[in-house]
Amino acid sequence: MKLVFAGTPEVAVPALDALLASGRHEVAAVVTRPDAPAGRGRRLVASPVAERAEEAGIEVLKPARPRDPDFLQRLEEIAPDCCPVVAYGALLPRAALDIPVRGWVNLHFSLLPAWRGAAPVQHAIMAGDEITGAVTFLIEEGLDSGPVYGTVTEEIRPTDTSGDLLTRLAFAGAGLLAATMDGIEDGTLKAVPQPAEGISLAPKVTVEDARVDWHTPALRVDRVVRGCTPAPGAWTTFRGERLKLVQAAPVPELTDLAPGQLSVGKNNVYVGTGSYAVELLWVQAQGKKPMRAADWARGVRIAAGETVGG
Numbered sequence: 001m002k003l004v005f006a007g008t009p010e011v012a013v014p015a016l017d018a019l020l021a022s023g024r025h026e027v028a029a030v031v032t033r034p035d036a037p038a039g040r041g042r043r044l045v046a047s048p049v050a051e052r053a054e055e056a057g058i059e060v061l062k063p064a065r066p067r068d069p070d071f072l073q074r075l076e077e078i079a080p081d082c083c084p085v086v087a088y089g090a091l092l093p094r095a096a097l098d099i100p101v102r103g104w105v106n107l108h109f110s111l112l113p114a115w116r117g118a119a120p121v122q123h124a125i126m127a128g129d130e131i132t133g134a135v136t137f138l139i140e141e142g143l144d145s146g147p148v149y150g151t152v153t154e155e156i157r158p159t160d161t162s163g164d165l166l167t168r169l170a171f172a173g174a175g176l177l178a179a180t181m182d183g184i185e186d187g188t189l190k191a192v193p194q195p196a197e198g199i200s201l202a203p204k205v206t207v208e209d210a211r212v213d214w215h216t217p218a219l220r221v222d223r224v225v226r227g228c229t230p231a232p233g234a235w236t237t238f239r240g241e242r243l244k245l246v247q248a249a250p251v252p253e254l255t256d257l258a259p260g261q262l263s264v265g266k267n268n269v270y271v272g273t274g275s276y277a278v279e280l281l282w283v284q285a286q287g288k289k290p291m292r293a294a295d296w297a298r299g300v301r302i303a304a305g306e307t308v309g310g
Helices: 010-022 048-055 069-078 120-126 162-186 218-227 293-300
Strands: 002-007 026-031 036-038 043-045 059-061 083-086 104-108 131-138 148-155 235-238 241-251 262-264 269-271 277-285
Touching: 002 010, 002 048, 002 069, 010 026, 010 048, 010 083, 010 162, 026 048, 026 069, 048 059, 059 069, 083 162, 104 162, 120 131, 120 162, 120 218, 131 162, 148 162, 218 241, 218 277, 262 293, 269 293, 277 293
Parallel strands: 002 026, 002 083, 026 059, 083 104
Antiparallel strands: 036 043, 104 131, 131 148, 235 241, 241 277, 262 269, 269 277
C-alpha cells in the first residue's frame, strides 16, 4: 500500500522505522506537528518524526491544523491507501479521514477501551494496573473509539516509569503496526468493535495532577512519581519552593513518620505518607540539575521536624 505516516514525538519513530524497513509498503510522506521552540534559546526545532523522515528522504507535511486546505489538497494528490498514526497530536477532521481508501489506523498505547485519551501510559501506572499493552484501531471521529485490528500486551513492572514503559510499548507497537498494515493489505485482518464495558479515560496529565499528596498511601505516592516521570514530573514543595521528585521507593518497614515529615540519615532521605514512608532517591531543586536526594539533603541542611508539601 501507499502510506502517509502521521506522528510527532520520539515514541513514534520506531513505528516509522518499522514501516520503512518492511519493504512491503511505500511511505510516500509524513505528517507531523509544526516546528516548536525548544531549549534555553527557544529556537524552532523539527519534531523527531520530521527529522527521521528527512534523513530517509521522505516528504514532510507540517500543517498548522489538519483541516488546512493546502494540506488536504496535498494529501489528496498523494492519494494514500492508508494513513498509520502514532502520537500525532492533533484531531483529524472528517475531510482528512475520508481521503485514504483504507482509513487512518492509530497505534494507541493501552488495551482499549481502557485509557482512551492523550496519556494512557501515565494513567495506567498511576492507577496501579499490572498489565497494559498497545492496540491498532481504525480512527473514527470519537475519542479512541474505533474498531480494533490488533493487540499486544505488556507487563507493568514494579519500578517502571512512564518513560520506561512507553519505550517498550513503542517498539512492541511498531511491530504490531507494521503487521496491521500487512493484514489490511492482504485482507486477513478485520477490525472488531470495542467492548461497551470497561471504558476509562486518560486525559493529559497536568502539572497540578503531578503534585504529590503526602496524606495518600505510599503506594499511591510511588505510582504518581513513576507515572509522571519523565513528564510532567512529580513534585512537592520544600521551604516554599518546588522540589521535583525524580525517583523514590516505598519503605514498608518505616511507619513512624507523619505525612510529609522528613527523616535524614547519612545516605538516606525518607518522607512519611498516609501509610509507611518512601525513600527519596533522586530529586531536582528549583533551578538545579537532578541530584541524589542524600546530596540535596546535606546541601540544604534539613532541620529536625522539617516537612515537604506544607
